[in-house]
Amino acid sequence: MSDTTHSGPVLAADGTPLKRSLARALRMQKLRALMLIAPLLLFILLTFILPVADMLYRSVDNRIVENTLPRTVEALEEWDASLNQLPDEAVYAALAADLKEAAEAKVHTRVGKRLNYENPGISSVFRKSGRKVRKWDMDADAPFKEKLIDIDEGWADIELWRTIKTYSAPRTAGYFLNAVDLKLGADGVEVRPENERIYNTLLIRTMRMSLIITFSCILLGYPVAWLLANLPTSKANLLLILVLLPFWTSLLVRTSAWKILLQQQGVINDTLVWIGLVDDANRLVLINNELGTIIAMTHILLPFMILPMYSVMQTINPSYLRAAKSLGATNWTAFWRVYFPQSVPGIGAGSILVFILAVGYYITPALVGGTKGTFISNLIAYHISTSGNWGLGAALGAILLAVVLILYWVYDKIVGIDNVKLG
Template identity: 70%
Template sequence: MSDATQPDTAIAGPVLAADGTPLKRSLARSLRVQKMRAMALIAPLLIFVLVSFIIPIGSMLFRSVENGMVEQTLPLTVVELQNWDASTGDLPDEQLYAAFVADMVVAIDAKRHTRLGTRLNYEQTGMSSLFRKSGRKIKKLDPATDGPFKEQLIDIDKKWGEHETWAVIKTHSVAITNGYFLNAIDMQRTPDGAQAQPEDKRILITLFKRTLIMSMIITCSCIALAYPVAWLLANLPARSANMLMILVLLPFWTSLLVRTSAWKVMLQQQGVINDVLVWLGMVSDASRLVLINNQTGTIIAMTHILLPFMILPMYSVMRTIQPTYLRAAKSMGATNWTAFWRVYFPLSVPGIGAGSILVFILSIGYYITPEIVGGTKGVFISNRIAYHISSSLNWGLAAALGTILLAVVLILYWAYDKIVGIDNVKLG
């Protein structure tokens, strides 16, 4: 048999790149370089988000369980408290009092005892003044020579001779605590375990319920008002639609504080709305409506403020719905209502979903509007969080409230995804 008829049995070698390296390895190296360049481009943004957003939020959330104040300020006392059985009802022995005086002398020199008193005052009223007043006299004591200290401390303030005082210190001497979360749901950490707060202090659960219910009402109000406006925007001629869009966007050009203050003026009993109702004869001058400093005022003002956030997602979806769909439905015998309800409305649902999520999440975290027009009956849980951050300085409780609010939002988001499907949410 001639060589021309011999089968080609040569085995082809690996495909090489221009530089002689295997093509597969060369492609992998090229992709790796491209990924590194892409990471280098977005690295400044990632670092900015990490430093200015993720780390501060993580630090704040950690405050909801962090409780090192007692252990850091009274290290010797905390050790002795571990050996004291609070359930017997007996006072601690002299050794614990001596350790407490030694810790307090150091804390007073560092001016940390007042901070400790403030921390314990969150759990039991009067602890702040106890540490502040006792500090003036304890700093004169010498832990090495002025003992015994049990009777001296009781003479300084009789509360040092009460079992409850030491029980509170021991209960809240742990480094990681669930006390803030218990306080956030109207309970408290006690030597006997978690217990309900006194009746006059149970307000936070009420605020959580009010926040969720009113946010749902505001969301539904925005849907009802935004749908016809979005429909007009999507179906009017371009010139009229542009003018209407300017009116929708106009509130964004005005300060939120100004808009909220304007509603405060309009909703008063002697305000514009009541004056118009009296002029129309719908109410008498003696029975003007109370629309301010209550839930009604908060709902009205927040619906107006959040309405554009509902209109824009709806409009962006509705403008993609072809008019031919409705004409086709009518040509097959559908009435105007049937064509709308069976064809147009289902196609607009993604816009409703996007706007609802946006408005609901914004509303549960709103602070300025409920603070100005809500009074005591229309405030949200966010107002309480702001109070604990800026006034009471109970950052641990504020962090716990924020964490619970975040968890509620995530749960509702998860439920929405299971029921409706987040993939069906569109912004256009």
């Protein structure tokens, strides 16, 4: 009102700047909104965000070597790994002191296990030595080089020393390199030997199969979504219930059902043999491979594709198709040039949802995937719960997260996230 009369900031009636006045007026509202979400926010922070952050930090955390072997790490700084000479007595003495301390605290096996990830075999060297060094007297038993090598030949291996030196930093890229089939050698990053490469294959397989699953969901879901959007309400509701029905059944039950259906002595094979399409001796292998995973996961993820597509298609007025036809377009042209482009946001939303769910899927590939159809998440689960290599598990998880975020970003660049409608 008065902004034409003076050039400064607009003032409220009492003379305070309008912006501050407005902020004060809205503060209560904001506070109330915050209070309303506070319990959930706290819950998520404690049970989700902090643990995830902690896990992610484990993917680079390497303090264990420095903490357990502080003297050795310090002594090794002088040693030149490229000279092909074993370290001198000072290093062995430092190691003996560290090992004794560690063995007394019973943590020497942990550091052995850590280094074993990078150089298989180290674990046993540490375990064996720890037991004996524990009884040593640091003053009387010197020098230690010969004695240590006596306990385990491993201490005479330059590679072992290189490993310790390479992984003495408090933070390491080792887990991440491991997760993409590389390793940190003495001369920098190198490719792992062929028989140790598994993660790249698995990561690529996960991506490839998730894409296949996403595409089969689009192919199967699009017509259903179209039908849902174009049927009269009563029939559409019935169909919608059929689409949602799987949600009311446990995931495990559905996956187990696929096991029964797909196995070689299963329903599908039996039926095909009975019809005569398949010879009894050559029953189809439909499970414990990629095909099994794709079939079961497409089925399980299909509703996540259909629902966003349906909600977008519902908003497309049927008069667009009529208009296109009245303008001379055949049914196909009308669909392809007019209806389909308008339904793309639904396909996009469904695809993002299905792909992200598929990439991280665990139970179904574990049950029907066999060895050929497992996903990267199965390996993450293995490292977290079986092998105990949390660092590697965390690194694999971080890579998965990064890939999903990158794809999301790419999608945003190409399709535009604003075009995604979930309802």
